[in-house]
Amino acid sequence: MVGDGRDLHHEAKNGDCLVNENRVLIEPIDPRRSKPGGVDTCIRGLIKYRPDDMDLFIVGVDAVGDAIIGEWRTEMLDGRSVQFLPVYRADNTVMRPRVPHIAQLVWGVWKYRKKIKPDTLQTHRITTGFAVRRFFRKPNHVQFIHNDGDDSIKLGNESYFKKFTGLFRFLEKRAVRECSDVVIFNSAAAKRLSQWGDTVRFSPTWYDDEYFYPAESSAESKRTDLLWVGRFEETKDPLLAVRALSEAGPDYTLTMLGGGSLLQKTKDLASELGISDRIDVVGPVEKRSVSDYLRRHSALLMTSHHEGFPRAVVESLACGLPVVTTAGGEPNGLVVEGVNGTRIAERTPASTADAVRRVNDVASADAIASVELLKATILVPFVLGRETPAMEELR
Structure with a gap:
C-alpha cells in the first residue's frame, strides 16, 4: 500500500483521460537522509524535476532507523511528494558493510515484491537491475549507468568486479539487451555499450540552478x-x-x-x-x-x-x-x-x-x-524519457 492507502497502480486524472506513469526506482537510498555521491544527488534531482505526468516511488533503505520496514509512506522532498518503501534498515553511508547494501536491497525487494506494482522499473546499478528484472517481468525497465565500467575496473580501487571482469561484461550486455532504455552518464561508455543494442543513450549531468548560480560580483580576479x-x-x-x-x-x-x-x-x-x-x-x-x-x-x-x-x-x-x-x-x-x-x-x-x-x-x-543547456529543468525530463526542444541543441 502507498502512504494514502491506495494500491500502487495507474492513477487516472481529468475524467480518466490521462494516466500517470508509475515509475518505481530501486536503490539503497533514503529520501529523508542525503548521502555523499552522485547517484543520491541524481535521484533527488529526478524527484524534484520529474514531469507532472510521472509519479516516482522509491524502494530503498531506512537509514534513519524509525520507519516500518515493508510499509509505504509519503515523504516530501523539495516540495514534491514521493512514495517510499523501505525494505531493509542500515547506515547507507557505510560503503562496504559486512552484508553489501545491494544484497540487502535485493532480498528486501524479493520479500516485499507483492507490494511493488510498477509500470516502469528504474535501477542505478547493473547488479540490482539484473536481479530485480527476475522478480518483475511485465514492466519496462530503465537502467541508469553512472560511470564507465572499464575505467572503474582498470583505474579504480572500489569496484567489486576488478577480479570478475567477465561477469561485469555479462551484466552490461544483459542490461542493454533486456532493458527498454539505458541512460549512461559517460560518453565513452555509451559508445561502447551501443554495440549491443539501440536502447543506449548518453546524457550529460545536470545542475540545479535554484542553488548553483554565479556570485553577484562580476569582477574578475586572479584565480588563486x-x-x-x-x-x-x-x-x-x-x-x-x-x-x-x-x-x-x-x-x-x-x-x-x-x-x-x-x-x-x-x-x-x-x-x-x-x-x-x-x-x-x-x-x-x-x-x-x-x-x-x-x-x-x-x-x-x-x-x-x-x-x-x-x-x-x-x-x-x-x-x-x-x-x-x-x-x-x-x-x-x-x-x-x-x-x-x-x-x-x-x-x-x-x-x-x-x-x-x-x-x-x-x-x-x-x-x-558552457553549461547553459545543462539545467535540471531541461535534462531531467529528457533522462526520464520526455523529449524537450532544448535537447536538439545538445545533439
Whole structure:
C-alpha cells in the first residue's frame, strides 16, 4: 500500500483521460537522509524535476532507523511528494558493510515484491537491475549507468568486479539487451555499450540552478583560491591536489570538501610539505552548502583518475568557476582548454600546477555559457524519457 492507502497502480486524472506513469526506482537510498555521491544527488534531482505526468516511488533503505520496514509512506522532498518503501534498515553511508547494501536491497525487494506494482522499473546499478528484472517481468525497465565500467575496473580501487571482469561484461550486455532504455552518464561508455543494442543513450549531468548560480560580483580576479570537492579516496586522488598546490606557488590556496579514508593522510601531507596554512580541509558538508563554497572561490580543481559525468564540474561552471581537470576528472570533453577551464597534461604535481596557473586566463562568463543547456529543468525530463526542444541543441 502507498502512504494514502491506495494500491500502487495507474492513477487516472481529468475524467480518466490521462494516466500517470508509475515509475518505481530501486536503490539503497533514503529520501529523508542525503548521502555523499552522485547517484543520491541524481535521484533527488529526478524527484524534484520529474514531469507532472510521472509519479516516482522509491524502494530503498531506512537509514534513519524509525520507519516500518515493508510499509509505504509519503515523504516530501523539495516540495514534491514521493512514495517510499523501505525494505531493509542500515547506515547507507557505510560503503562496504559486512552484508553489501545491494544484497540487502535485493532480498528486501524479493520479500516485499507483492507490494511493488510498477509500470516502469528504474535501477542505478547493473547488479540490482539484473536481479530485480527476475522478480518483475511485465514492466519496462530503465537502467541508469553512472560511470564507465572499464575505467572503474582498470583505474579504480572500489569496484567489486576488478577480479570478475567477465561477469561485469555479462551484466552490461544483459542490461542493454533486456532493458527498454539505458541512460549512461559517460560518453565513452555509451559508445561502447551501443554495440549491443539501440536502447543506449548518453546524457550529460545536470545542475540545479535554484542553488548553483554565479556570485553577484562580476569582477574578475586572479584565480588563486581553488576548491576541491570529492571523496578522500584513491580514485579521487586528493594527494595530487595537495602536491600541486605546493608546486603552484605561495599565492595559491586550496579548500577541500568531502570525507573518506584519506582525509587524515591529506592533512598530514600538507603538513609535511609545509603548506598547512594554505590548505583548508573542511571535511563533509551538506550538498547545498557546496554552492556557497563555489561562489567564494575562483576555480575548481579535479584530480580524479576516472569519473562518469562529474556533477561537481557542471555545478562549478554554472557558478562561474573554470575547471582545472585531469583527463579522467572530466572525460566527456565538456571542459575545453582555454575556454571554460584547463586540462592537465600529465598526472604529476608540476603539470597540475601548470594547468592551475593557466586557468587565470579563463573568463567566468564563458564557464557559465558552457553549461547553459545543462539545467535540471531541461535534462531531467529528457533522462526520464520526455523529449524537450532544448535537447536538439545538445545533439
